[in-house]
Amino acid sequence: MGVADLSPAAAREAFRGGLVTPTAGYSRGYAQANLIIVPQAQAFDVLLFAQRNPKPCPILGVLDAGETTGALLAGGDIRTDVPKYAVYRDGVLADEPTDITGYWREDLVTFIVGCSFTFEAALQDGGVRVAHIDQGVNVPMYRTDVRCEPAGSLSGPLVVSMRPVPAGQVADAVRITSRYPAVHGAPVHVGHPGELGIADLGRPDFGEPVEIPEGHLPVFWACGVTPQAAVMESHPALAIGHAPGHMLVTDARDSDYLVP
């Protein structure tokens, strides 16, 4: 049995037990999610930022202040069930723990944000290979020079993930992913990274580079690391995210987010 066959609860249990790994390919058929956790005082700004920037920040669920579990992680604990976290103090990455129990406060509000991993199984089922899974690396992610709509104290750049797609399958990749609007949906750009302000695809801001084979185009999707980039730029006293690529494996099925 491979990691693709683990139930979400079993995957979360493994991460809770100390396994640290990017989660692409885990629990095939189940939606993975980004995290952004902030004190109640900043929660409106985060939710409004998400409302104004739905492509990078599709909200799948919000836990009430202090709440550590919910329908998307039944029986789980948001403080332990993600393989690795990113803790920001005043917008600066201060720690990458595998457990945030020591940081927990009763006023923390958890936002669970859709992730493009959700549509990767659909891409594969549609015959579009997913390079970072094939190459066994974390998906490459880039800060762009496209600005998000600001909300209150939060502003920042659009972050994108990149997958190389054979030229003849770009239309398929667009068609397939556009049916998943709740998890970033259709690409935001195809083919010219320079137009997004990305100077070198070989040096991603998060994750790892992937090889772009001859005849493939780089295709860019909005990425759920975007709220963390806004946090870095906006310097709230405390914010906690997942470590990029190290997602929450939820109990929601990918197909729950499929539209006709």
Added chain:
Amino acid sequence: MGVADLSPAAAREAFRGGLVTPTAGYSRGYAQANLIIVPQAQAFDVLLFAQRNPKPCPILGVLDAGETTGALLAGGDIRTDVPKYAVYRDGVLADEPTDITGYWREDLVTFIVGCSFTFEAALQDGGVRVAHIDQGVNVPMYRTDVRCEPAGSLSGPLVVSMRPVPAGQVADAVRITSRYPAVHGAPVHVGHPGELGIADLGRPDFGEPVEIPEGHLPVFWACGVTPQAAVMESHPALAIGHAPGHMLVTDARDSDYLVP
């Protein structure tokens, strides 16, 4: 020139000038919207309530605290441009002014919420008659016994609007409106008002009754008055909505909210 031909700006100007009327049929092709305005201290709860109840509360835009205009009402003023408002004090309807300038405060946050009027032109174009437009009355709306997902201090019932549809066109009505998910989308119920806890279609909780011709079924859509029903149940010190059926006519085109 009929009211259907007025530009949104011209319609808003007429309402600003004192015209008081339900807005169904105004500015054909442009999206109309519900309002809910609350102090900043309650804004997170409203936005979270909307996130958890997207069918009745699809957010089209949020104005920053104190802001009175925005892209959805270019050159307009949210305090004067709706034909009639509903002011709630401690959850009780306290006033129905045609202008809320006297109630305005710098900490008020305006939520602009999608409205099913947006898909009525599409229904008509698809050959499905809209009874309340034909009969020249305000759409009938009903409190149901379906509970919304609560959020913080806010909880309340799902409110629905009702349109009678010929039995042979129910599938058309579902198909057409499902393509407008940002403005309530597909119906929530077809045919049995009792299952929603509606005892008498002739006595709507908001708006006016419409005749249900022989061979028609009552079809129910989630309604943007739902946040106001939550306000009535949750008793915040101050909240302001539109008077039901008296909507904000926005500059967004209905087609902006159409999905493939």
